[in-house]
Amino acid sequence: VSLAAMSVRAGRGGDEVLVSQAVWDYLSAAGQPWLAEFQSGHGLSAGVVRRAERGGCCTVKLRSPGGEGPGSGPAPVSPAARRAFMDLCRSARKEMNRKEGAPKRKRSLMPCLGGGEADGEGSLLPPQPRRSQRQQLRCRKAADLGGGLCAPAPPPRDLLPRREAELGGGGAGGGAGGGALPTEVEDGGVCSICMGEMVERTTLDRCGHAFCRTCLDRAFQVKRACPVCRLVYGQLIGNQPANGTMTVERDPDLELPGHEGYGCIFIIYSFPPGTQAQEHLNPGVRYPGTDRVAYLPDSPEGNRVLGLLRRAFEQRLIFTIGTSMTTGMSNVITWNDIHHKTSVWGGPRCFGYPDPTYLVRVTEELREKGITAD
Numbered sequence: 142v143s144l145a146a147m148s149v150r151a152g153r154g155g156d157e158v159l160v161s162q163a164v165w166d167y168l169s170a171a172g173q174p175w176l177a178e179f180q181s182g183h184g185l186s187a188g189v190v191r192r193a194e195r196g197g198c199c200t201v202k203l204r205s206p207g208g209e210g211p212g213s214g215p216a217p218v219s220p221a222a223r224r225a226f227m228d229l230c231r232s233a234r235k236e237m238n239r240k241e242g243a244p245k246r247k248r249s250l251m252p253c254l255g256g257g258e259a260d261g262e263g264s265l266l267p268p269q270p271r272r273s274q275r276q277q278l279r280c281r282k283a284a285d286l287g288g289g290l291c292a293p294a295p296p297p298r299d300l301l302p303r304r305e306a307e308l309g310g311g312g313a314g315g316g317a318g319g320g321a322l323p324t325e326v327e328d329g330g331v332c333s334i335c336m337g338e339m340v341e342r343t344t345l346d347r348c349g350h351a352f353c354r355t356c357l358d359r360a361f362q363v364k365r366a367c368p369v370c371r372l373v374y375g376q377l378i379g380n381q382p383a384n385g386t387m388t389v390e391r392d393p394d395l396e397l398p399g400h401e402g403y404g405c406i407f408i409i410y411s412f413p414p415g416t417q418a419q420e421h422l423n424p425g426v427r428y429p430g431t432d433r434v435a436y437l438p439d440s441p442e443g444n445r446v447l448g449l450l451r452r453a454f455e456q457r458l459i460f461t462i463g464t465s466m467t468t469g470m471s472n473v474i475t476w477n478d479i480h481h482k483t484s485v486w487g488g489p490r491c492f493g494y495p496d497p498t499y500l501v502r503v504t505e506e507l508r509e510k511g512i513t514a515d
Contacts, residue, residue, distance in 0.1 A: 156203045156218040157190070158226055164233050165189065165199055179229050183222045201226075332356055333369050348372045366511075373511030379477060380420040381457035382428075385412040389447065391439055397485060399495030400438035405485070406447055408435040410459065412474050421462045423472060428462055431474045435481035436493075442500050445514060449507045453479060458510050479506050 168176040180186055184205060191200040203226060205216040332339045334356035341354035350369045352360070357368075366373045388411070393404035414430040417423050437443040453459055461477040464470065480503055484493030507513070 156223070158201050158203070158223065158230070160199055160201050160230055161234070162192070162199050163237065164230050165201060167233050167237055168229070175229060175233065179226060183225065185218065185222060185226075187226065334360060345372075345374065347374065371509060373509075376456060377458065377511045378456055379458040379461060380418075381454075381460040381477065382412050382415055382462065382474065383457065384415060385410060385454075385460070387451065387454045387459075393439070395485070397436060397438050397494045399497060400440055400443070403443070404439035406437040406439050406443055408437065408447070408450065408481070409433075410435070410454075412460070417462055417472070426472050428472050428474060433481075433483065435483055436485055437482070446500055446503060446507075449504065449512050449514065450479070453507055453510065453512050456510075456512070458512070479503065479510070 176187065186204045187201050188204070189199045190202040192198075203218045203223065205218065330339055330342075331337070332353045333350070334352055337353075339351065339353050342351050343354045343357050344351040345357075345367055348367050348370050350367050352368070360368045361374075365377055388409040390407040390409065391404055392407065395405040396403065397405055410431075410433040412430050412432075415428060417426050417428060437447055450459070459477060459479055460474050462472065463475050465473050465475050480492075480499075482493055482496070482499060484491050487493035489496045489499075
């Protein structure tokens with residue numbers, strides 16, 4: 142029977158289904174429970190009655206073994222049972238495609254090799270970073286000329302110190318935890334601040350980054366932290382107005398969403414009106430007073446964050462004087478990159494709770510300013 146004739150004949154009696162040979166082999170393979178579960182669940186048996194001359198397809202006939210009797214033909218297969226078998230075949234095909242696609246996806250992530258060869262042990266060379274189309278084209282041209290492994294282009298010289306610091310485990314902020322940093326980072330003699338050749342090279346002792354002496358002095362006047370990895374040197378002091386107060390109150394009956402079972406901590410910041418000092422943007426210009434209220438859960442983690450916020454307030458890091466992001470008014474007291482929850486409800490969109498990662502995020506913000514629990 143030709144493939145075309147079999148396709149026309151398949152399904153003529155409502156109990157035949159044209160199936161890919163590969164799918165049928167997958168369904169009837171030893172240890173595959175799908176076909177057996179279908180047959181027992183629907184009270185049917187399934188078997189191949191015709192195959193294409195060139196292979197690739199076969200006709201599967203569904204039978205009802207208990208439906209035959211003397212002088213009567215087999216019980217008809219219900220349309221629902223036929224559709225169920227077709228769905229079973231589709232599921233088998235999807236499973237096959239998934240298993241066949243996994244090696245392809247793995248191969249697509251392999252490095253770009255000249256000639257696609259392996260090394261002497263038969264294992265592929267270490268994977269390289271994924272490239273854009275332009276990088277891949279450049280890589281192919283290099284392979285045509287040199288015939289070797291397409292190595293990634295070296296990073297710009299000004300990015301080398303940052304990458305060295307990240308690999309060394311320094312991270313941002315007060316240097317708590319992580320691996321030891323190198324005593325000196327390769328920088329190629331270029332200052333990461335002015336992007337010029339270093340004059341009076343000065344190397345930071347803890348992270349190893351080097352800069353021009355003048356550039357580093359100016360950077361430390363703004364913030365005593367490494368301009369590359371932000372590792373804090375010494376105690377960071379902000380320009381928060383010095384006449385403010387921080388008051389803490391507690392309500393054991395108020396539970397913050399996401400922190401049920403604990404009370405609530407109220408942090409009340411209060412600042413009277415004043416005049417900007419030399420450390421502010423507009424010395425001699427008046428600024429209005431303000432009162433702010435923030436909320437923390439009265440839990441062990443919330444009290445730990447409260448202690449860090451108190452230290453940050455003492456170092457004048459919570460507020461600054463500038464332009465408000467919400468009102469657009471200038472020369473006012475504003476928050477200074479340490480986020481607070483100023484609402485009990487509404488979630489992150491309303492600066493409230495619940496917010497499962499808030500305590501972790503604010504701890505990281507404080508760590509970047511050198512405020513840690515150690």
